[in-house]
Amino acid sequence: MDFLIEAFKQAFFLIVNLDRELLEIILLSLKVSLSALLLASVLGVPFGAFLGMKDFTGRSLIIIFLNTGMGLPPVVVGLFLYMLFSRSGPLGFLNLLYTPTAMVIAQFILALPIVASISQASVRKVSPIIKLTAKTLGATPFQIALTLIKEARYGIFTGILGGLGRVMAEVGAILIVGGNIAGYTRVMTTTIALETDKGNFELALALGIILLSISFLINLLLYYIQKKEIRTNL
Amino acid sequence: MSLKLVISNLWKGYRDKTVLKDLSYVFDEKKVYVVMGPNGSGKTTFLKICALLETPDKGEVHYYNSTNKILPKDINLLRKITYVFPEVGIFNTSVFDNVAYGLKIRGFNKKEINSKVEEVLDFVGLSHKKKQNALTLSSGEAKRMGLARAMVIKPEFLFLDEPTAFVDAENVKLIERLLIQIKEQKTTTIVIATHDSPFAFTVGDEILKLENGKILG
Numbered sequence: 001m002d003f004l005i006e007a008f009k010q011a012f013f014l015i016v017n018l019d020r021e022l023l024e025i026i027l028l029s030l031k032v033s034l035s036a037l038l039l040a041s042v043l044g045v046p047f048g049a050f051l052g053m054k055d056f057t058g059r060s061l062i063i064i065f066l067n068t069g070m071g072l073p074p075v076v077v078g079l080f081l082y083m084l085f086s087r088s089g090p091l092g093f094l095n096l097l098y099t100p101t102a103m104v105i106a107q108f109i110l111a112l113p114i115v116a117s118i119s120q121a122s123v124r125k126v127s128p129i130i131k132l133t134a135k136t137l138g139a140t141p142f143q144i145a146l147t148l149i150k151e152a153r154y155g156i157f158t159g160i161l162g163g164l165g166r167v168m169a170e171v172g173a174i175l176i177v178g179g180n181i182a183g184y185t186r187v188m189t190t191t192i193a194l195e196t197d198k199g200n201f202e203l204a205l206a207l208g209i210i211l212l213s214i215s216f217l218i219n220l221l222l223y224y225i226q227k228k229e230i231r232t233n234l
Numbered sequence: 235m236s237l238k239l240v241i242s243n244l245w246k247g248y249r250d251k252t253v254l255k256d257l258s259y260v261f262d263e264k265k266v267y268v269v270m271g272p273n274g275s276g277k278t279t280f281l282k283i284c285a286l287l288e289t290p291d292k293g294e295v296h297y298y299n300s301t302n303k304i305l306p307k308d309i310n311l312l313r314k315i316t317y318v319f320p321e322v323g324i325f326n327t328s329v330f331d332n333v334a335y336g337l338k339i340r341g342f343n344k345k346e347i348n349s350k351v352e353e354v355l356d357f358v359g360l361s362h363k364k365k366q367n368a369l370t371l372s373s374g375e376a377k378r379m380g381l382a383r384a385m386v387i388k389p390e391f392l393f394l395d396e397p398t399a400f401v402d403a404e405n406v407k408l409i410e411r412l413l414i415q416i417k418e419q420k421t422t423t424i425v426i427a428t429h430d431s432p433f434a435f436t437v438g439d440e441i442l443k444l445e446n447g448k449i450l451g
């Protein structure tokens with residue numbers, strides 16, 4: 001019991017004093033996850049919107065693949081990328097294994113299906129009369145697409161935040177491709193895994209508390225967005 | 235520039251029934267044409283084909299310019315025509331931004347947009363609602379917003395499908411006054427589908443009766 005209390009004390013001490021190591025780990029975590037999310041959004045939102053607007057053969061299949069991707073186990077993504085990037089792998093010459101870049105790629109793969117699939121569903125949900133209205137007011141096909149994305153904005157934000165929640169929390173993929181190298185590829189979740197293993201609970205706990213707080217903030221934002229959507233769609 | 239719409243030998247049907255049968259008509263003046271007919275007679279179908287929102291099975295729909303040349307059905311032509319649905323499509327944003335939509339996509343600058351939107355909102359009596367989310371408007375207000383949003387782009391052809399549906403007597407009077415004012419400017423050909431006879435006779439210059447897929451009188 002005592003050691004628990006002591007660990008919490010130490011953890012708060014680390015947080016309150018903005019411990020350098022702690023700070024570096026947090027910053028790298030945010031950098032990796034936000035970069036991955038940015039890439040996933042830049043690609044996933046237009047792709048999802050396209051799927052939501054167009055009907056073509058194979059569309060349902062793509063959506064089923066995306067939905068499968070939403071539940072992709074991070075370790076499997078890690079394994080797959082490890083095989084690609086390892087010295088003898090087909091992309092080994094890029095020397096990406098155990099770099100932050102590899103971690104960004106891994107998290108990008110994890111976030112993309114969520115962002116794309118939820119964007120697709122949100123754009124699909126926009127009433128057909130909106131599209132017709134844009135058209136009758138003189139919008140070009142591109143302007144119509146932008147209008148539909150704008151109408152679906154709350155749903156799309158929900159998808160992006162869902163993606164962020166997933167990549168911030170995952171450990172399997174980045175542990176395998178990042179390698180948890182101190183000062184280079186150590187992020188919050190991998191540090192927690194490693195330090196717990198070593199019995200160093202203070203740092204692990206401090207990071208756990210921060211991770212939870214970030215998750216809380218994401219959910220606070222989600223709640224706010226959903227409330228706003230309900231209010232304006234009465 | 236003044237546009238003329240020529241409809242010739244138009245046929246349109248859906249699986250089990252023919253709605254429009256060899257219909258021909260010319261809209262060549264800046265006045266109010268009112269298409270009347272019972273439910274299901276094809277008024278909406280006819281208006282949508284005229285507004286290039288649907289294609290006929292057979293026959294021709296052509297817009298001519300003042301030198302009598304057929305205009306290609308491209309974005310330039312589409313931007314001279316607009317159509318207001320019975321249930322006004324509302325973007326999830328303010329009344330102001332809804333009305334500004336057509337101007338924004340045409341690349342007007344902020345200042346022009348501001349003055350045009352303020353003017354038209356004043357015209358339809360919605361100035362005090364400009365910051366309100368348009369989804370929260372009453373259906374009568376939404377109708378007026380739809381009219382304002384269509385008018386602000388100064389179309390050559392304005393198609394209005396059931397502009398008085400869901401509107402109370404007082405607001406019908408208001409819409410009548412607005413339409414008569416637009417009509418007096420002689421810049422727009424207005425085509426209305428309705429089965430509200432008093433309204434039709436108040437605003438209409440021509441009454442087109444749609445019966446058995448054809449226009450009578």
Ligand SMILES: Nc1ncnc2c1ncn2[C@@H]1O[C@H](COP(=O)(O)OP(=O)(O)OP(=O)(O)O)[C@@H](O)[C@H]1O
Nearest residue numbers: 248249253271272273274275276277278279280429
């Ligand atoms: N997309 C469609 N598919 C099948 N039938 C259709 C379609 N659109 C219209 N119809 C049919 O065509 C006929 C004419 O419809 P339309 O909407 O043009 O009538 P309307 O005169 O506008 O009627 P109302 O006064 O009720 O608005 C109706 O019988 C309708 O059911």
Ligand SMILES: [Mg+2]
Nearest residue numbers: 277278279427
């Ligand atoms: Mg109709």
